[in-house]
Amino acid sequence: MNFNLEQVQKFDKIIKESNNIAIFTHISPDGDTIGSSLALYMIIKEYYKKNVTLFVPDKIPKVYEFLPCVDCFNKIDNETSINKNFDVVISLDVATVERMGKGYFIFKKIPLKINIDHHKSNGCYGQINIVNPDASSASEVVYDILSYLQIKLTKDIAACLYTGILTDTGGFRYDNTNQNVLKKASALLDYGISHSDLCQKCFMTKEKKALLLTANAILNAKFLLRDKIVYASITLNDLKKYNAKSEHTDRIVETLRQIEACEVALLFKENINHTTKVSLRSKTFDVANFASHFGGGGHKFAAGLVIQKPINIAIDLVLGELSRVIKND
Ligand SMILES: [Mn+2]
Structure with a gap:
């Protein structure tokens, strides 16, 4: 299955008609699930002007603590109880619902599910599935969605998407790096983010x-x-x-x-x-x-x-x- 424009239009319509939206990452969160989730979080808040809550089932690794809005993540543990009613939930970079870990018990109760991913093995468990196995990362899929909907990015959003693409391509070294990926990365640099700065933070700094x-x-x-x-x-x-x-x-x-x-x-x-x-x-x-x-x-x-x-x-x-x-x- 490829990037499906009809699904993207439905995504846009659903977000416009919803009030409370939840976003989920996968367990052992990496740069892609974190970056794509944060970017979409900012878009839903600032562009769609909706209530949106970010969930992560594990601790955010220290290396990604520099990302904008990273403090907005709610960590799910065994005691987490949700007293909000969500209309829609969006999962990012989550191939199967098992990859949600402790998040699944919240996710399963939310009636409308949007699944945005790039894993070939994605189970298409949502009512809306925007899954492109040819994309380098879930962050690239989010980039494509925003481009198609002509939504203007900010420097912070660009930094999050760039981080996701950068980490999932191993710093543009893996075989998922191609002309398209580099063109999109280049377009993200137009927002004033620094490639070397993000490389330094993601790959060249270790505890x-x-x-x-x-x-x-x-x-x-x-x-x-x-x-x-x-x-x-x-x-x-x-x-x-x-x-x-x-x-x-x-x-x-x-x-x-x-x-x-x-x-x-x-x-x-x-x-x-x-x-x-x-x-x-x-x-x-x-x-x-x-x-x-x-x-x-x-x-x-x-x-x-x-x-x-x-x-x-x-x-x-x-x-x-x-x-x-x-x-x-
Ligand atoms: Mn990924």
């Missing part, structure tokens, strides 16, 4: 504990099938040792993928509830397809999954299956 945790994970990485498979693990003990959190594991798996012979890089993370989160990155191998066998998903070269088992069992399970597929590949 000390994040860098030390990364170093430790890489030093302890393991190699299989003549380095075709490279993996590292982070236990709760590792996090404790560096006084770090899950958000500090960002980009470790991309670093592992840099190894010359590496085809698939994996990062296994131990969760509190004896489950294991696995991040996968590849150069040619379709990790989204592989992840789908374990109920996960994502993009061809970047995907994730969760195994409902302790980390050591999860490592054996996933690597057993991956080695089998890669060997025959």
Whole structure:
């Protein structure tokens, strides 16, 4: 399914006719889900002049705290009760409703759902689905919606959309970077934002504990099938040792993928509830397809999954299956 203009017109009509609108990101929020949500939040507030509430199911990583309006996010926890009646809810960069985590119990009660995304695996769970798998990011989809509706951006909105595009393309390095993406990014720079400043904030600034945790994970990485498979693990003990959190594991798996012979890089993370989160990155191998066998998903070269088992069992399970597929590949 591609960017559908009829769905965009319906989106515009619905927002104009609504009063209370909720916006949701996905769990473990990244630059794209945060950037696209903030941009749409500002548009609905300033352009459509409607009541709008932003929800995030996890803490916003420190690296994105510089974004305008970031304080407007409401963190959902187990005690969150909503006494407002929302007419419409918009999800951004959320491929499946499971990716909403604790947010789902609020999301499911809101009658009208608008789903804006770029994942090929998107479940089209909304009444309105603006999903473009050819787009680099959900932020690019929002950019396209606003361009089509001829809505004027502001510098703050441009900064949020640029951040989403920048982070989801790995700083314009991944295969989702093309002429169109660069043209749109260039148009966003016209609003007076700085490319180098945003790169500095998103990619070149790290908390000390994040860098030390990364170093430790890489030093302890393991190699299989003549380095075709490279993996590292982070236990709760590792996090404790560096006084770090899950958000500090960002980009470790991309670093592992840099190894010359590496085809698939994996990062296994131990969760509190004896489950294991696995991040996968590849150069040619379709990790989204592989992840789908374990109920996960994502993009061809970047995907994730969760195994409902302790980390050591999860490592054996996933690597057993991956080695089998890669060997025959
Ligand atoms: Mn995205």
